[in-house]
Amino acid sequence: MLWGFTPEQLQDPDKVVEYLKEKCCGYSKETQLTALCWALATIYQTLLDSRQHHPERENTPTGPAAEPKDQPIPVSVAPTHKKIYTRKPVRLVKDDDELGPSREQEEEPEPEVITRSLSLSELRDMRKDFSCLPGEHIITWLLCCWDNGASGLELEGREAKQLGSLSKEGGIDKAIGKKAQALSLWRRLLSSVRERYPFSEDVICRPGKWTTMERGIQYLRELAVREMVCYDPDNAQLPTDPDEVQCTRPMWPKFVQSAPSSYANSLAVIDWKSKEAPTVDEVAGRLRQYEESLSSSLVLAVEKLSQDVRQLKEDISYSPPAQTRIAAVRSKRFSAPERGYGAYTP
Structure with missing residues (x-):
């Protein structure tokens, strides 16, 4: 089952949930749960795509005056x-x-x-x-x-x-x-x-999940320090600044795993297009841009939609199929006469 959503559709979580119920109706429990998982993933992908494309056009640097204002903030x-x-x-x-x-x-x-x-x-x-x-x-x-x-x-x-x-x-x-x-x-x-x-x-490194993007960036910098521990101290070409360490592919999954659910699904699909991995400072700038570009109304809508979809999944998981309930009602309707005739002996 293929899904497709627009940011405008996600602004109305109740209508989206009704749409999901209508589309999943009539399928087996396993099929419905799988379809809802894909729907939730598609919702997060739609959110990420809408945030990645528009801010880049609006915030394209045109000169020295357009340098990014957000710089890494020391603790x-x-x-x-x-x-x-x-x-x-x-x-x-x-x-x-x-x-x-x-x-x-x-x-x-x-x-x-x-x-x-x-x-x-x-x-x-x-x-x-x-x-x-x-x-x-x-x-x-x-x-x-x-x-x-x-x-x-x-x-x-x-x-x-x-x-x-x-x-x-x-x-x-x-x-x-x-x-x-x-x-x-x-x-x-x-x-x-x-x-x-x-x-x-x-x-x-620090266990547990971070709750704000700034804490997440700090954790990413900690992963960079962890990489620096194994650096050759006599190699002058290696960076001495954690913010200049490259964010390697093994580092990124660890960072995503530490993210809360509201970020993890969007961050998991990010891939570096350039051959050379970006530095931690560059990634931090992109993360801050991503955080600032998120529309508050869209984020709240997606959060509510995520909760509704999870609740819908729980209802499907723990409720018996409709046919089973109908069969149970029918068995109750005919069980009394059958018991009566069974007990009668001429």
């Missing part, structure tokens, strides 16, 4: 200007009593780099900003560290050791200060998690 970006590991250039000047222009000519052409170690108060602030919360998954914690500016903080091994237990896992915390040279905290965190969990399948 909670902590100030990092007080925590950055600094290297101060100092120009050496001869210590004499001569004054005048000749003094400027005696400055060294190449600056000498002096390293300033972080103070105890700065380390204490870093420990507060980058500590894993109780019950927080490792990947969620890593993404929060990135959003809090871990890539802009350089630490030597002895300083990293003073941060204490950041991840609340001994194997990871011990590896954070393993390398003595100055490295960014972000690189130290990734390498320490990689050493503790050499396979990405061993790292658990």
Whole structure:
């Protein structure tokens, strides 16, 4: 049984449900349930098609002024200007009593780099900003560290050791200060998690379903961080930013599975037409555009229609066929005389 709906038809859920009842009437229970499943899938496909085509024509960029306004929003970006590991250039000047222009000519052409170690108060602030919360998954914690500016903080091994237990896992915390040279905290965190969990399948992302698109985008970014855990740290061609990681085909089904039912059916049919997978940042932009382009009235209509169709499926599943009920009535009508004649003996 083939179905076809228009967005205008979906605006009236009651009429659509009556139409489905009329079309399914007279078929077996299995056929009716299968037809309703296909009808619901077609409804979601119609919703997706109507959202994908029209917004693209209306929002086609025409120049620098048309750049997308929606950019990925960090969860909670902590100030990092007080925590950055600094290297101060100092120009050496001869210590004499001569004054005048000749003094400027005696400055060294190449600056000498002096390293300033972080103070105890700065380390204490870093420990507060980058500590894993109780019950927080490792990947969620890593993404929060990135959003809090871990890539802009350089630490030597002895300083990293003073941060204490950041991840609340001994194997990871011990590896954070393993390398003595100055490295960014972000690189130290990734390498320490990689050493503790050499396979990405061993790292658990947040379970459960997200309820808003922004939470869904955050989960997609967590999947990107999970991919980065297995990256080669010495490969300069690989991205260090989770938003620049490509959204691979194995990542997308996991994202769809975490989506609520109102999104999952539409997201499941999305396919990337280009050979090269888009980045997480690009996918996030499309998801936000999809969310904003959804007409509230159409969404409410589809949600009500989905509930009505599910209720119709339940009614069909648990109610006996009409012929069975008619046969039962007939058996009751003739059962009394038959019992009476059966009991009579001349």
